[in-house]
Amino acid sequence: MPDDPETGRRRVHLVGVAPWRQAVDFYYNPDDDLDLDDLGFTFPARWAAGDLFVIVTTDSPASAVVVVEETHHDSTGPDSYDQYLGPFDDGLSVRAVERRLGTPLPSAPATLDTASSERLIAAISAEEKSPTPWRELDERGCVAHSEPVEPYSRCACCGKWADEEPVLVHHLLVDIQELEFFGYGPIVVCLTCHDLLHRPLAPSSDDLMFGFRPLCPRCSAIRTCQVDRGFPAGPPGPGTLLAGCDRYDPVTFEYRCGSCEYEWTDDDGSYQPLPTDLDDDVVARARTAAIPDNVYRPYSRKGEPGRVVIGRYAPRGPSPHAAAWGDAVYHEFVGQDGRIYLVDPTTLRSAEPHTWETLHPRPDES
Known part of the structure; x- marks a missing residue:
């Protein structure tokens, strides 16, 4: 492992990263939608193969260490890194690390002397094992x-x-x-x-x-509003909408998407069950299934089991390119948000709610 030629010990560089939310998505929640052009790193002028990069957020409310990486090349070579420590769940507080060091860290980008480098790595390791309350x-x-x-x-x-x-x-x-x-x-x-x-x-x-709150079944927006009915004593709280008390349909929508304005209820009983042999051009509603082990899906909350999605059902047979599935049929669902989900086929239902008469037909009086 290359070392500092003067002391024989490796050097540590502080590297800034912003915006911090994109950095969190990049390291913790890999998402195909992430725009890496918006993610910026501030590196020191020079480094050597084997040096460590301590990646620190520079624009978050509380500055945090995201990950410690080891570089494989010097500053004139191509980018190539391995994770040395982390990535840390929710980050490590820079202030907590400084508290362990007993001295503030310089602003990124910066290169530390070898003695400070060793102390910093030890402080980060200690904070990872026992985070400061x-x-x-x-x-x-x-x-x-x-x-x-x-x-x-x-x-x-x-x-x-x-x-x-x-x-x-x-x-x-x-x-x-x-x-x-x-x-x-x-x-x-x-x-x-x-x-x-x-x-x-x-x-x-x-x-x-x-x-x-549940994600929007149609566009996967995170910010969905609760819909309250009636006449509350005071104004609705943030993220809550008033819909009055008039009801022209037996279905009471509980949520409204703040992005596409789609309205729905989480109650499956308001949506008519559909067979699994429905045409692939039929828009349906279903709930996502658990993802089998060793099958990668890069969407954190967007693919959590039990979530309602709207789209088209597309069952698939065994595939040589999906060995983790074995010989079983897996039930894909092409969502209206453009993503492909795994769904529980027993949860297939109509995309739009049905009237009470459709769901509960009267018995034949004859």
Whole structure:
């Protein structure tokens, strides 16, 4: 392994990466839709084969270490790297690493001396094994914010009421997008959601809230709104729409997509079952199936089992190019979002809800 010629030990370089959300998708959730042209790295001027790159986010609310990579070539050669440590789930807090070092790190890009390099790698390894609790760092100041929570509150993210999740606390909002979405701050959250919001590379409060909602069956948009009916005592909360109390159909839609405005209910009983021998030009509704071991699907939440999708059913027979499937028929579904899903064939249903009379025909009086 090539070393620093002066000391015989390897060097470490800090490399910045932005935007941090694309970096998370790149390292943790490989997705064919990722536009790598938007992902930028800031490398030092020179490096040698065997050096380590500590990839650090430069634009996230709390700076975090994403991964440590080892380069195979010097700065004049082609790009080629192996992961040396990580990628780290949700990142490692740079502030926590600096706390272990007892000194702040320079801004990326930077090259550390060999003694500092060894200490940094040791600190990253220690932080990976035993992450520093966020309450000891409190980078937002939530612990210091002791304003009491009003009774009859509910978690702004998961929606649980105080009787379901008795401990509710305030979470400070620092991101402009969060403040614009909620229209106020701080927000009330349960302890579980509070911990999620304080991960080094955490979702925004509004993204976490939408993470508890189903994805749109038609376009796979993440931000779907809940539809409430009736006349509530106060205005609907963020991400909630009022639809009044008039009902012209027995189907009550629970969700509306904020992107394509598709409306649906998660209740399969409102959609008529379909046979598996339906024509491949028929638009249908189905639920995604679990993906067999050793079969790669690059879509994280987009392919989670049990999710409702809209598209065309396309069963496939055994294929020599899909050995992991064995001799079984696998049930593909070409979604209207352009993606191919695996579905449970017993969940095939009509794409549009049917009337009560269609689903529950009257018995023949004759």
